[in-house]
Amino acid sequence: MAKINILYISLEGNTRSFVKRLTAFAKQQNMINQANPEINAKEIGPQDAPASESEPFFVFVPTYLTGGNGIDSGYTEIMTTALGEYIEDGNNARYCIGVVGSGNKNFNEQYCLTARKYAKIFDAPFLDNYELRGTDADVERIYGTLTKEWAKNGSSEA
Secondary structure: OOEEEEEEOOOOOOOHHHHHHHHHHHHHHHHHHOOOOOOEOOOOOOOOOOOOOOOOOOEEEOEEEEOOOOOOOOOEOOOOOOOHHHHHHOHHHHHEEEEEEEEEEOHHHHHHHHHHHHHOOOOEEEEEEEEEEEEOHHHHHHHHHHHHHHHHHOOOOO
């Protein structure tokens, strides 16, 4: 089975930490049963020039918004624009098959708002979410979600 592709951005290390744990879990699952896919993760940073993607991928994006409460103010996404621009470049967006978000639940309506915006902009389903660095249960659950979605959408072009 082909590896699951993930594009992500991590500004404070939370998303990077989660994706590394998810990648290690996937490798462990693959060692138990080779039918379980491993993960190919690619971090996109502010200095990275867009490249042409040619295979389906999932997007992992944290939430960084301007102030406000997310209800009547504070909807302007900041700091993850490098990832958004990367996906918008060329035909990359057509390969986006799902979005996973993270954030801090203390921010109420702003929680995972960036991921929901990415899902809408790139016409991809908002698949799942986790708070901050996530838990082991989040890693297992999200791996299961990605595996199911990959089986449906990952082996053929989006």
